[in-house]
Amino acid sequence: MASRLEADSVHWRSVCPIASGLDVLGDKWSLVIVRDLLEHESRTYSQFCESPEGISTNILAARLKSLTVLGIIEHVDLDRPARNNAYRLTTSGLELRPILEEVARWSQKNLRELHPEIVTIL
Amino acid sequence: MASRLEADSVHWRSVCPIASGLDVLGDKWSLVIVRDLLEHESRTYSQFCESPEGISTNILAARLKSLTVLGIIEHVDLDRPARNNAYRLTTSGLELRPILEEVARWSQKNLRELHPEIVTIL
DNA sequence: CCGCATCCGTTACGATACTG
DNA sequence: CAGTATCGTAACGGATGCGG
Numbered sequence: 001m002a003s004r005l006e007a008d009s010v011h012w013r014s015v016c017p018i019a020s021g022l023d024v025l026g027d028k029w030s031l032v033i034v035r036d037l038l039e040h041e042s043r044t045y046s047q048f049c050e051s052p053e054g055i056s057t058n059i060l061a062a063r064l065k066s067l068t069v070l071g072i073i074e075h076v077d078l079d080r081p082a083r084n085n086a087y088r089l090t091t092s093g094l095e096l097r098p099i100l101e102e103v104a105r106w107s108q109k110n111l112r113e114l115h116p117e118i119v120t121i122l
Numbered sequence: 123m124a125s126r127l128e129a130d131s132v133h134w135r136s137v138c139p140i141a142s143g144l145d146v147l148g149d150k151w152s153l154v155i156v157r158d159l160l161e162h163e164s165r166t167y168s169q170f171c172e173s174p175e176g177i178s179t180n181i182l183a184a185r186l187k188s189l190t191v192l193g194i195i196e197h198v199d200l201d202r203p204a205r206n207n208a209y210r211l212t213t214s215g216l217e218l219r220p221i222l223e224e225v226a227r228w229s230q231k232n233l234r235e236l237h238p239e240i241v242t243i244l
Numbered sequence: 245c246c247g248c249a250t251c252c253g254t255t256a257c258g259a260t261a262c263t264g
Numbered sequence: 265c266a267g268t269a270t271c272g273t274a275a276c277g278g279a280t281g282c283g284g
Contacts (some may be wrong), residue, residue, distance in 0.1 A: 011149075013175040016239045017229035018157045018222050023197045024226070024233070028135075028148040028257090035140045045266050053135040056258050061267055069237070082266055092232040099224040100140050103147070104223060107139035110214040111146070114192070149275090167247050178277045183248050204247055205284070 010070075024070055025096075029055055029063050031103070034072065034089065034096050042076050042086040072096070132192075146192055147218075150178055150184050153225070156194065156211065156218050164198050164208040196219070 013019050025031055032053055036043050048060055067073045072093040076086045108120055135141050147153055154175055158165050170182055189195045194215040198208045230242055
């Protein structure tokens with residue numbers, strides 16, 4: 001109940017835009033959630049849970065909350081709470097697409113040796 | 123001494139190239155180190171410590187090790203150990219540049235409200 | 245000194261069970 | 265269905281030690 005995420009104050013390590021971007025996106029799950037929303041337009045809580053990476057429910061809830069506070073995602077129906085109310089990307093969130101495309105490109109080119117099962121997309 | 127990083131076995135959450143990229147780059151420090159090496163060509167251990175984000179020494183050592191195992195960075199002089207032997211990006215590491223450029227662009231455009239002190243680069 | 249490794253308290257993560 | 269509560273584990277972060 002007393003989670004510090006309520007007033008989601010990011011700790012900005014510096015004024016560098018790269019470091020600041022990583023202050024909000026630099027974890028293992030936020031951009032996976034964004035990926036799902038780029039692929040599917042909108043997703044409910046349980047649909048996120050079905051993704052093959054298998055996020056646990058508390059992490060998902062925390063990330064959805066912080067991404068919402070950051071203005072990257074929002075509920076599809078803005079003022080009806082929760083039940084079957086899917087999430088979608090905001091304008092800010094949609095602009096993350098080039099980052100994910102570059103991550104995918106880099107991984108496909110540079111991770112195949114370490115991770116042969118990786119698939120090719122796009 | 124018994125650090126599990128010796129045989130750096132990444133846990134691949136899925137076969138998705140985006141998730142796999144985040145399996146290795148999805149933390150707050152790895153790409154900050156890469157940023158320093160894109161800006162400065164080569165950096166020593168203590169030069170990394172001088173960056174404004176203030177990485178702590180144990181985290182720095184761990185990240186340098188895992189980035190080396192992943193083939194993203196290497197020592198400038200490949201077979202002389204440690205002392206004043208700077209790090210540089212490998213070919214794989216140099217190819218991370220587009221990702222960081224997109225992160226910088228996104229942050230400059232979408233983080234200014236939350237973080238007014240953020241600076242503009244490029 | 246420089247490049248770490250170790251210790252240790254704090255924070256984040258992850259699996260599972262549970263609730264409105 | 266959409267989250268919380270709980271609790272064990274792993275990562276982080278600061279201080280400090282130590283070998284070359």
